[in-house]
Amino acid sequence: MLEALMKIFGKEKKSSREIARDRLKVVLIHDRANLSPELMEHLKNDIIQVISKYMVINKHDMEISLANDDDSVALVANIPVSKMKH
Amino acid sequence: MSEVIVITSGKGGVGKTTTTANLGVGLAMRGKRVVLVDTDTGLRNLDLLLGLENRIMYDLIDVTEGRVPYKKALVRHKKYDNLFLLPTSQVKDKSSVNPEQLVRLCQELRKEYDYILIDCPAGIEQGFKTAIAGADCAIVVTMPEISAVRDADKIIGELNRADKESIKLVVNRIRPQMVEKGDMLDMNDINDILSIDCIGQVPDDEKVVTSTNRGEPVITLEDSVAGQAYRNIVGRICGEEIPFMDFPKDSFLQRLKKLLGM
Numbered sequence: 073m074l075e076a077l078m079k080i081f082g083k084e085k086k087s088s089r090e091i092a093r094d095r096l097k098v099v100l101i102h103d104r105a106n107l108s109p110e111l112m113e114h115l116k117n118d119i120i121q122v123i124s125k126y127m128v129i130n131k132h133d134m135e136i137s138l139a140n141d142d143d144s145v146a147l148v149a150n151i152p153v154s155k156m157k158h
Numbered sequence: 159m160s161e162v163i164v165i166t167s168g169k170g171g172v173g174k175t176t177t178t179a180n181l182g183v184g185l186a187m188r189g190k191r192v193v194l195v196d197t198d199t200g201l202r203n204l205d206l207l208l209g210l211e212n213r214i215m216y217d218l219i220d221v222t223e224g225r226v227p228y229k230k231a232l233v234r235h236k237k238y239d240n241l242f243l244l245p246t247s248q249v250k251d252k253s254s255v256n257p258e259q260l261v262r263l264c265q266e267l268r269k270e271y272d273y274i275l276i277d278c279p280a281g282i283e284q285g286f287k288t289a290i291a292g293a294d295c296a297i298v299v300t301m302p303e304i305s306a307v308r309d310a311d312k313i314i315g316e317l318n319r320a321d322k323e324s325i326k327l328v329v330n331r332i333r334p335q336m337v338e339k340g341d342m343l344d345m346n347d348i349n350d351i352l353s354i355d356c357i358g359q360v361p362d363d364e365k366v367v368t369s370t371n372r373g374e375p376v377i378t379l380e381d382s383v384a385g386q387a388y389r390n391i392v393g394r395i396c397g398e399e400i401p402f403m404d405f406p407k408d409s410f411l412q413r414l415k416k417l418l419g420m
Contacts, residue, residue, distance in 0.1 A: 088340070
């Protein structure tokens with residue numbers, strides 16, 4: 073019943089097929105790029121260094137990852153900014 | 159003109175050997191001269207799937223090490239006399255054959271046969287590198303399961319690195335009812351993720367199990383959906399354009415029976 077209602081309101085839970093598709097797309101980007109976790113860590117540290125010159129950021133909550141955007145791969149960084157440096 | 163095709167997958171248990179046996183028999187049924195080479199040294203099974211396990215005298219290692227000419231090691235199929243198996247050794251290991259030896263063997267086999275199918279071992283190590291060395295093209299077998307698709311992607315990368323230009327995909331053991339419910343990846347999803355051409359999709363079929371028990375590949379069974387799927391792949395290998403089949407869905411009566419637990 074609840075599921076049927078959710079369907080009507082378009083809030084259907086993702087099917088396991090869709091979840092598999094999404095997970096595979098992300099994992100294959102990493103596999104194909106052949107990026108090691110160490111390399112990602114280096115990249116993250118370098119990004120922190122550069123951005124810290126201009127603003128104060130929350131290093132613990134920042135996330136960087138590769139994501140699939142249609143046919144291209146994007147480096148997505150989510151960096152919470154605490155305040156600007158002047 | 160002859161063609162050397164390697165059947166590979168990365169992951170084990172997705173149906174490489176079953177695919178090799180079925181495609182081999184299917185090509186032979188069309189009158190082609192076919193030889194199947196098992197390179198899964200130490201874990202040979204192609205002989206069992208073809209029902210030829212009691213006829214083996216010599217193996218691949220005897221041939222590559224020059225103890226016997228390849229013709230002496232070939233096992234002729236009981237029913238299709240233009241189909242041959244070159245079995246491998248069950249006691250030696252994968253390091254017993256190297257890529258150069260397999261390339262040389264394939265060159266010799268090309269003179270006599272239309273199709274040389276190479277059954278590749280699982281993994282991406284030496285055994286895989288040896289198996290693909292002499293091949294013109296590759297058929298990658300995968301299953302609608304994330305681990306099998308990921309491994310297929312890795313194998314495709316390795317095949318590209320080894321300059322194999324023609325790579326085709328077979329999606330094995332699809333369960334149409336699960337796909338319909340949104341609980342399983344289908345051929346188009348996998349095609350989209352891996353971006354290589356599909357040459358076939360094979361539904362999960364109990365007849366594959368029963369025919370394997372008998373040592374008679376399912377492609378020989380007229381009334382099997384998996385058999386029909388394999389026959390379509392064989393047609394496509396021979397250059398025919400065959401549309402992908404729609405799998406039979408449960409009828410209303412069957413669904414009702416399932417619902418009532420009958």
